[in-house]
Amino acid sequence: MSENNNPTTPSTDVDAAHEAGVVAQADRFTDPGVPEHKPRLTDTDPQAAKRAERIVAALFGISALGAIGSLVAYFAFPPGGTAETRLSTLLFGLGMAVSLLGIGIAAVHWAKSLMSAHEYVDDRHPIESSPEVREVAITALNQGVADSGIARRGLLKGALVGAMALFPLTIAVPLISSVGGDWNVDKFRHTLWQRGTRLAYDPNGRLIRAADLTIGSVAHVIPDVPAEERLTHHWITEKAKAVVLLVRMNPDDIRSEQRPGGSYDGIVAYSKICTHVGCPVALYEQQTHHLLCPCHQSTFDIADGAKVVFGPAKRPLPQLPITVDDEGYLVAEDDFDQPIGPSYWERLK
Template sequence: MPEHQSRMSDRDPKAAKRAERQVVLLFMVSILGTIASLIFYFAFRPDGTTAGVRTSTLSLGLAMAFALLGIGLGAVHWAKALMSDHEKVDERHAIASDAETRQGAIAELTAGADDANIGRRGVLKGAMISALALFPLTIAVPLVSSVGGDWNVSKLKHTMWEPGTRLAIDPSGRPIKAADVTIGSVVHIIPDVEAAERETHEWITEKSKAIVLLVRLDPRDLKADQSPAGETWSYDGIVAFSKVCTHVGCPVALYEQQTHHLLCPCHQSTFDVADGAKVVFGPAKRPLPQLPITVDDEGYLVAQSDFHEPIGPSFWERLK
């Protein structure tokens, strides 16, 4: 074993006391972060606007970050500066130890605890226990307060797409014409709504279900151009599919032009756009739902209807 290098906190009682105060301060930061998160949770409730959601999320995130960071840094600094750091060697032996060996192990643990002066550092212990005890409130309070919320799962079966709704480019919201889409191009699509509506919290929630990826292929490359009922769901090689992966809901947005494959970046589920977005690789079990589209009198791309099946991952009341 190399020669043991003692720390300043081992040589200087003042340095040890200073390190102890630093650890206590870090645990106090965690306690204050927990208290702040509870205050922010009730003070900055989302008010239905994008700014309100942003403020609520930012304030909660920062407070919880300080609450958890204080615990982590405090524990690390305590271990580095105050706990025993003497090197020890244990010979490998059989799992079952005799009584004498077990007593020796207990004695070593007791000596390590005594060396760390845990028993004589009441303020430090109190700060650590308080921080650990209070931090779960940052998670428990929001969870408990959300009990009794909206559990209407029928909302998962429908999106805001309606017959005649124009397809608009995300995020600008500009309606798109079929003539604007060239073969091989990919466009991120959202429903066309008024600009004021796009600033509401409800719009953000509904948009997350209605996001679509629009791709134009050579019509000759389409293997599945029609719905199971025989209706045409594409327009001149333009197809639209839900961006919400049917595995766990990640956004599917990586398009391989040569293979016509859509790739989910989370778990590599791969879908064939030319064949009804069927799964060709990965953990997803269902094709991406297709949005039936056509054009209106002005040449703008519009939805024929909503998706004909729920988008995203399976859930308990899904029939297929």
């Protein structure tokens, strides 16, 4: 009775039997080893090997042509207006893509068709190798170089070196050519806004009367300039810095202003350029008075001086001080109270 009531004995016997069965079962399986090597066509047919070599060399040649094409596009189609910049970027990017893709496909085809296809098994060994083992490793590396055929395939070696030498130029040349360019960051301290500049709707340029805005109104705003000036490249560049989001709130909802006296009868105007990385901030939530940047979800409280309440941005949005002129049109009292856009080294506040 005492043996039958002992719950550990049957369990121990079952575990022991199970372990013995697993060991016995494992003993019945042997290491299958490496499967028999099946030679490729390029291993047995010299003509096929030559054909594969020519294909790889051609791919490296295409890569070189792509790199040269991107450099030609960079200098022949310099950025300018919107259309010119789009074309320049497209052609330069296509050249880089062809260059890098040619190198990648050539390397894969070389490895698949010409390099050694034998399977090898390396036994595990201690981390610290003996001098004899290191000598064997060096021998194996040399054997790998020999198997790759790079030493005896001069055409491939030359094509590889040419493609690899030309591709970095697609990155280096634009970087080098930008040295000595326009690095005047003071341009971000000033925009087209100045005292007396009227506010206009973007993009039609219609002037804005304060009386026409109801509480909850939101408008995308640009400086009022002559219609012919809005067609120039200079205007497009300067407009990108001067874009504004205009919001009319109940004056009682304004808890504080980044710039005292910068609003008019509950109407506030802030830069649309996010202070994180410069994305356009334009998603306004009327109930909370929060302004959201769609890129990285930085959130600004318009009722509290556009201060950051969430997200990676570290600075409030610059405020445009506004008032009305004698005809009731909204006008700027001055430029933004601080530089627009993300932070930079020379920025003092």
